[in-house]
Amino acid sequence: MIQAQQLTKVYPGSRRKNRPAEAVVDLSFRCDAGETYALLGPNGAGKTTTLRMLATTLRPTRGTATVCGHDLVENPQEVRRSIGFLTGNTSLYGRLKAREVLLYFGRLYGLEESALAGRIEYLASVFSMDTFLGERCDKLSQGMKQKVNLARSVIHDPPVMILDEPTSALDVITSQAVVQFIRQCREDGKAVILSTHFMPEANKLADRIGILHDGRLHHEGTESEILVSTGAKDLEEVFLQLAGTLERGQASG
Ligand SMILES: Nc1ncnc2c1ncn2[C@@H]1O[C@H](COP(=O)(O)OP(=O)(O)O)[C@@H](O)[C@H]1O
Ligand SMILES: [Mg+2]
Numbered sequence: 001m002i003q004a005q006q007l008t009k010v011y012p013g014s015r016r017k018n019r020p021a022e023a024v025v026d027l028s029f030r031c032d033a034g035e036t037y038a039l040l041g042p043n044g045a046g047k048t049t050t051l052r053m054l055a056t057t058l059r060p061t062r063g064t065a066t067v068c069g070h071d072l073v074e075n076p077q078e079v080r081r082s083i084g085f086l087t088g089n090t091s092l093y094g095r096l097k098a099r100e101v102l103l104y105f106g107r108l109y110g111l112e113e114s115a116l117a118g119r120i121e122y123l124a125s126v127f128s129m130d131t132f133l134g135e136r137c138d139k140l141s142q143g144m145k146q147k148v149n150l151a152r153s154v155i156h157d158p159p160v161m162i163l164d165e166p167t168s169a170l171d172v173i174t175s176q177a178v179v180q181f182i183r184q185c186r187e188d189g190k191a192v193i194l195s196t197h198f199m200p201e202a203n204k205l206a207d208r209i210g211i212l213h214d215g216r217l218h219h220e221g222t223e224s225e226i227l228v229s230t231g232a233k234d235l236e237e238v239f240l241q242l243a244g245t246l247e248r249g250q251a252s253g
Helices: 047-054 076-082 098-108 113-126 142-153 172-187 199-205 223-230 235-252
Strands: 002-011 021-031 036-040 062-067 083-086 160-164 191-196 208-213 216-221
Touching: 002 047, 021 036, 021 047, 021 062, 021 191, 021 208, 021 216, 036 047, 036 172, 036 199, 047 062, 047 160, 047 191, 076 083, 083 142, 098 113, 098 142, 113 142, 113 172, 142 160, 142 172, 160 172, 172 191, 172 199, 191 199, 199 235, 208 223, 208 235, 216 223, 223 235
Parallel strands: 036 191, 036 208, 083 160, 160 191
Antiparallel strands: 002 021, 002 062, 208 216
């Protein structure tokens, strides 16, 4: 469903730090139907950049990926139709009610009215949104907004979901609803790629984890596969190992 080949993004240097930033370098991985793949890495690892490239909101410097067989660079329009993209910095129109937001995006995707109503009902029950669907978005709590955002991004029931930090900033209950939803999507045969900097979450959510550090994919597999191959006792130790190796590398040259 998703297949990335040497995906690379170099941001042009800013005037002050006039050094181009290699945010993501030669990233190759795949995520199949019915699979959840977590990109796990600390702040600045390149997670958002990777997901934005996959969602076609950012053009790769080199390399590419296919989503449902469509090439990102050659066929962005088709890619956009196949994905739901949740990003941290989308804001909701405060003056619209939550239900209106979902209706608006559903119509934008060309959903037929009765199908859209059914879909909203389904998502409202999955995310326990019934009590606030009639509220204006500027009246909603952070967790409620995140639910509306998530529902909005999957309103058209896409086969591929790209979720940037889907549970960060959520309380445990909301977070649990999101976890349940992602598990259901996997059962429905969707490909889900998500990012997180929160290690326990990666293992809870994902079939496979890709450890991203400094824009590079260092390890990949289930948590236990990664622990066996690195000899670490937990994922935290994997990151400490990586940070130590990189520091030594910089010190020596
Ligand atoms: N628009 C941008 N211009 C220049 N550098 C950027 C830009 N966006 C991100 N970066 C840099 O790219 C790297 C990866 O960032 P990002 O993809 O946001 O990481 P993450 O989501 O894992 O925290 C960081 O070093 C960040 O400073
Ligand atoms: Mg990010």
